[in-house]
Amino acid sequence: MCALCGVLMSEHWAEAGEGRRARVFRVALLNRVLGHFGLELGDWSGVYVLRDRKGASEVVGDLGALWQAAERLAGRPLDPLDPSLVRALSR
Amino acid sequence: MERRAPVAVLTGFLGSGKTTLLSSLLEHPSMGETAVIVNELGEIAIDHHLVRKVDERTVVLPSGCVCCSLRGDLADELRDLLERREQGELTPFRRVVVETTGLAEPAPILATLLSEPALKHRFRPEVVVTTVDAVHGSRTLDRHEVSIRQAAAADRIVVTKPDLVETEDVDALVRRLRELNPTASVVAASFGDVAPRALFAGPGKKRAAAAARPIEPSGDHGGVHAVTVILDRPLDWTGFGIWLTMLLQARGADILRVKGLVDTGGSGPVVLNGVQHAVHPPIHLDAWPDGDRRSRLVFIARGVERDELEASLAAFAA
Secondary structure, eight states: TTTOOOOOOOOOOOTTTOOOOHHHHOOOOOOOOHTTTTTTEETHHHTTEEEETTTEEEEEEEEHHHHHHHHHHHSSSSOOOOOOHHHHHHH | OOEEEEEEEEEEETSSSSHHHHHHHHHGGOOEEEEEEESSOOOOOOOOOOEEEEOOOOEOOOTTTTTTTTOOOOHHHHHHHHHHHHHTTTTOOOOEEEOOTEEEEEEEEHHHHHHOOOHHHEEEEEEEEEEEETTTHHHHHOOOHHHHHHHHSEEEEEEEEEGSSOHHHHHHHHHHHHHOOSEEEEEEESSOOOHHHHHHSSSSHHHHHHOOOOOOOOBTTTTTTEEEEEEEESOOHHHHHHHHHHHHHHHHHOOOOOEEEEOOOSSEEEEEETTTTTOOOOEEEESSSOOOSEEEEEEEEOOOOHHHHHHHHHHHHO
């Protein structure tokens, strides 16, 4: 638990043992994906802040929680197999 | 050195021979110091083992996802085992075996072991052993979704009661199970006559390396089939993690299992093993187990095809 903000510190399998550089790269890649669904991700000292275009936001601790929050904000599942997303990322 | 106690999960449909198998295993000298958590104190041979009974109690999380729901009963029992062992009230144990009810989903057990803060540093999921009855197993797979899920979650499958049917029927069931879950080893055994070493993990990395051999797309099993995704370029681990977590959130109910080796450009691959949303901590190997150095992931899933998985993964991580 982060003593400052009360958010659980990440021990997610996909983020375990990573450094700051990997996290910066992750956030950049996540924003390419999330942007396709009208969402934007910020990284506030190790805590993800997810926002939609209407200004609604959610604070999330790790990748697992991120996708659940993104689904709530987008109002639909974010499917990585969506052909239009795959095309957008491949460009 | 690994200090977490291994937890083996023994599952299988109603009447498929779990208790017979467990009783037989526990008679083996190498199975001493085993703590057993069961739902029913039936005819299990318990004399020299620590046996605890629990009533399955599943805590559904706010997300409502069944596979990520936590088994509160199991968590309480494991915490109690630890506390009492540390206070010297119990004999030491080296391994825990959890025998589920016949209708239990294996994924919540793994989710509990992998996510409960008080447990995940003290216990590790070792292996999922699933029993399938040679007499009724094929019909059960046809009719009961949970039976498919139990077989898909397995690392080892024991076909029980083979002495009660013709050899050809046993062979056909074994073939079907290998096709449904190509990541599991399948053995047939009467009266639980299986050596513990054939079921429980030896050296972790060696076992893990046997994770994924490329397979042809399997036949349809109630809408579920196994496909292997193969990519011959190293994958970016960050992109891979984003892709898989997103995929499991969007399609987790339909992806019963994912297991394989991922080439991240190192000297050896990363071993990945997940049952629905419950993903084991990845294991880094020092070397590839064979000459094939391509990333390969076996998915046991419903409604996803190899081509779309490969194209999507490549867009995220290649």
